[in-house]
Amino acid sequence: MVQKLDYLKETPSQTAGPYVHIGLAPGAAGFDIYQQELGWDIAGPNAKGERIRVEGIVIDATGSPVKDVMLEAWQANSEGVYAHPESPGEVEEGFRGWGRVITDFETGEWGFDTIKPGPVAARAAMGGEVRPAADEELQDAYGRGHAGLRQMAPHINLWIVARGINIGLNTRIYFEDEAEANAEDPVMNLIEWERRRKTLIATRTLRDGLPVYRFDIKLQGEDETVFFDI
Amino acid sequence: MTTPAEFYERDRAWHPPAQTPIYKTSVTRSPQYALLSLQQSVSEITGPTFGHTDIDPLDRDLIHNYAKDGGSAIGERIILHGRVLDENARPIPNTLVEIWQANAGGRYRHKKDTYLAPIDPNFGGCGRTLTDENGHYYFRTVKPGAYPWRNYVNSWRPAHIHMSIFGTAFCQRLITQCYFEGDPLIERCPIVNTIPDMAAQGQLVAALDMNATIPLDTIAYKFDIVLRGRRSTMFENRLDGN
Ligand SMILES: [Fe+3]
Numbered sequence: 001m002v003q004k005l006d007y008l009k010e011t012p013s014q015t016a017g018p019y020v021h022i023g024l025a026p027g028a029a030g031f032d033i034y035q036q037e038l039g040w041d042i043a044g045p046n047a048k049g050e051r052i053r054v055e056g057i058v059i060d061a062t063g064s065p066v067k068d069v070m071l072e073a074w075q076a077n078s079e080g081v082y083a084h085p086e087s088p089g090e091v092e093e094g095f096r097g098w099g100r101v102i103t104d105f106e107t108g109e110w111g112f113d114t115i116k117p118g119p120v121a122a123r124a125a126m127g128g129e130v131r132p133a134a135d136e137e138l139q140d141a142y143g144r145g146h147a148g149l150r151q152m153a154p155h156i157n158l159w160i161v162a163r164g165i166n167i168g169l170n171t172r173i174y175f176e177d178e179a180e181a182n183a184e185d186p187v188m189n190l191i192e193w194e195r196r197r198k199t200l201i202a203t204r205t206l207r208d209g210l211p212v213y214r215f216d217i218k219l220q221g222e223d224e225t226v227f228f229d230i
Numbered sequence: 231m232t233t234p235a236e237f238y239e240r241d242r243a244w245h246p247p248a249q250t251p252i253y254k255t256s257v258t259r260s261p262q263y264a265l266l267s268l269q270q271s272v273s274e275i276t277g278p279t280f281g282h283t284d285i286d287p288l289d290r291d292l293i294h295n296y297a298k299d300g301g302s303a304i305g306e307r308i309i310l311h312g313r314v315l316d317e318n319a320r321p322i323p324n325t326l327v328e329i330w331q332a333n334a335g336g337r338y339r340h341k342k343d344t345y346l347a348p349i350d351p352n353f354g355g356c357g358r359t360l361t362d363e364n365g366h367y368y369f370r371t372v373k374p375g376a377y378p379w380r381n382y383v384n385s386w387r388p389a390h391i392h393m394s395i396f397g398t399a400f401c402q403r404l405i406t407q408c409y410f411e412g413d414p415l416i417e418r419c420p421i422v423n424t425i426p427d428m429a430a431q432g433q434l435v436a437a438l439d440m441n442a443t444i445p446l447d448t449i450a451y452k453f454d455i456v457l458r459g460r461r462s463t464m465f466e467n468r469l470d471g472n
Contacts, residue, residue, distance in 0.1 A: 008317050008456045012430045013245045014407040015253070015421060016392065019340045023330025023356045023392055031339060033296055033354045035286055038326075061258035068342075074277060074400045084276035084398075098278035105342070123271040157273050159403050164255030166246035166424050168403060172273075187268060196263075219259050229240065229265035230274045230401045 013167035020070045020161060025102045039101075042073060042114040044094025049078025049118070052211045054173065054202065055111035058103065058160065061220035065108025069162040073099040073112060073173075080118035080151070088121075116175065116211075119151040122186050153181035153188065155200075160217065170228045173215050176204045191226055199225045235461035236270045237401055238317055246424035253420045254381055270401060277400040280326040280360060289358045292331075292371035296354030303353035305334025305372030309442060309450040310408065313365040314395060317459025321365025327455075328358040328394040329369060336375030336387075345377055370448065373410065381420050388415035388422070397457040408453045409435045 021028060027037045043051075054073075058066040075097050076082045081089035083097045091097065103110045156173040174182050182188055182201065191197045202213035217225045248260035268274065288295050293303045310329075314322045332338045332355065335347030339355050353372065361367045374389050390407045397403070409416050416422055416435065425431045433456075442450035 006319065007459065008315060008319050009244055009430070009433065010241065010317060010458050011395075011404060011406050011433055011456045012425050013404060014392075014424075014434065015256075016394075016405045017407075018342060019330065019338045020392070020405075022338060022340050022354075023328050024394060026354070026356055030341065031354070033356060034289065034358075036284065038280070038284060066259065072403070074273070076273075082272060082276040084279065087272050087276050096278060120272055123269060152271060152273070155273070157400055159400065161405055162259065164253070164257075164259035166248055166250060166253070166256055166260075168405060169261065170401075187271075190266060190268070220262055224261055224263055226263075227261050227265050229242070229267045230270060 015163055015166055016070060016161040016168075018068050018163040020068070020163075021102050024070055025100060028102050039072065039099045041094075042075070042096060042099035042112060043077075044092065044096065046092040047077060047095045047115045048092060049115040050211065051113070052116050052213060053111055053113050053207075054156065054213045054215060055109065056202075056215040056217060057108045057110070058162070058217045058219060059221075063221070065103070066162055066164075066219065067103055067105055067108045069103045069108075069110065069160060071101050071103075071110055072159045073101075073114070073156050074159070075114065075156040076117040076120050078115055078118045080120045080154075082120075114156075117154045117156060119154055119181060122150040122152050150184075150186060151181070153178050153185040155185075155187075158217075165219075169219075170230050171217065171225055172200055172228070173213070174201045175213060176201050187228075196224075196226050199223055236275065237399060237458045237460050239267075240458065244425075244427060244430050246426070250420075250424040252381075253424050256424070274401040275399045277396060277398055277402065279398075280324075280396070282360065284326075285358055285360065290367075290369050292329075292353065292355065292357045292369060294370075295357060297352035301352040303333070303372045304350050305353075305375075307370070307448040308373050309368055309370055309444070309448050310391060310436065310453060311366065311368035311439075311442060311450065312436075312453040312455060314361050314367060314397075314455045314457065315365060316397070316402075316457050318462075320459075321361070322397055322457060323361055323363045323365055325361050325365075325398070326358065326394075326396045327361065327367045328356070329371075329391050330356040331371065331374040331391040332377055334372045334375050336377030347375065347377070373449075376413075376415055385420060386415055386418075388413045388419050393453075393455065395455055395457060399458075402457040404455075404457060406455075407434060410451060411435055411438050 436453035
């Protein structure tokens with residue numbers, strides 16, 4: 001016999017099911033209960049940077065849109081700072097960096113308005129440098145500075161749940177007009193198959209002067225989106 | 231100086247795999263390529279935070295949060311409570327817990343739910359709360375009914391409450407379902423059985439908690455939730471320098 005490690009096991013995941021909207025987006029589901037819903041305003045009115053819209057559909061193995069998805073976005077502000085004590089720097093008042101959307105029940109289209117995030121410091125093992133902060137430098141809650149030897153290209157982290165998805169899927173949205181940064185991005189470069197990298201790149205168009213990025217997600221089949229185990 | 235460290239890697243064998251043919255909808259919605267393993271960066275170890283200005287204290291009382299004046303939801307009155315912990319058994323304070331469920335007859339207030347059990351005019355079916363400084367949460371609600379669903383011809387979901395939990399980092403994000411001790415439908419449920427390990431399945435079954443029951447008023451069930459834990463800082467040099 002050996003001693004027993006006293007760690008707990010993570011609670012196992014279960015599908016969000018077809019009625020996820022009731023719990024997490026009741027207003028969007030046509031169901032008015034809370035004074036205040038969460039996740040509809042990612043950037044807030046004070047956020048600096050370029051205002052953008054991100055849209056897409058989620059497609060299943062048969063090529064059909066999935067119409068009961070919920071997506072959550074997590075992103076840094078235009079200077080690459082997350083609204084979290086462990087991210088060095090400050091965000092604008094009202095900037096949360098987190099949003100939640102559901103798909104249209106008829107079309108499967110989803111979309112959210114935000115600002116384009118800035119590049120974010122990469123972890124040490126990816127070629128970033130983390131060390132005690134210099135006085136004049138941005139510090140995180142642990143007094144560390146991030147020299148940013150290497151940065152990750154601007155990206156929005158996504159988490160996707162739906163009926164039929166047993167455990168939430170993680171992916172990232174990168175931006176078409178950041179080709180140079182994308183080419184240097186340490187996560188992008190982890191993807192061995194170059195033709196799969198483009199599944200993470202949102203295409204850019206202008207609609208009434210507003211940049212709109214298109215990001216379709218393929219759960220399975222040809223051009224399946226790259227999903228991460230984070 | 232303390233160093234923020236990574237979270238333990240997720241034990242994918244403890245969770246359901248993406249493709250589980252017994253749960254038919256998963257067949258076309260499951261990635262076929264292996265997930266790409268990422269070492270965590272600031273993008274993964276940070277996550278949204280919530281405060282008391284985001285929610286209302288009544289949000290945690292599903293018996294009353296959608297009821298008309300003086301009314302209350304129909305059904306077996308229950309307290310669902312427990313703690314949100316991490317894998318190091320440390321409580322996670324001030325984290326958002328959201329739930330949704332069918333009413334006592336097994337019917338959701340959702341336009342896509344056409345089950346013949348009636349809508350309860352005084353029951354919405356969703357609630358949310360923040361854990362306290364000890365990681366504790368509680369909801370007051372009614373016990374949801376079992377309901378039929380289209381998987382096999384005669385598939386019934388055991389009574390369950392859907393739960394969404396945040397933690398402090400985006401990589402801890404979790405949605406799961408809470409079942410109730412003693413329900414004979416649990417072991418027959420294809421969705422429960424997407425989880426290969428019986429001990430892992432058992433982790434989703436809330437225990438009848440007579441000590442927390444309010445006599446002559448409300449039965450209680452206890453359901454602890456465990457989110458991913460984080461490496462300690464004792465090996466920080468290796469962590470950052472490798
Ligand atoms: Fe359900």
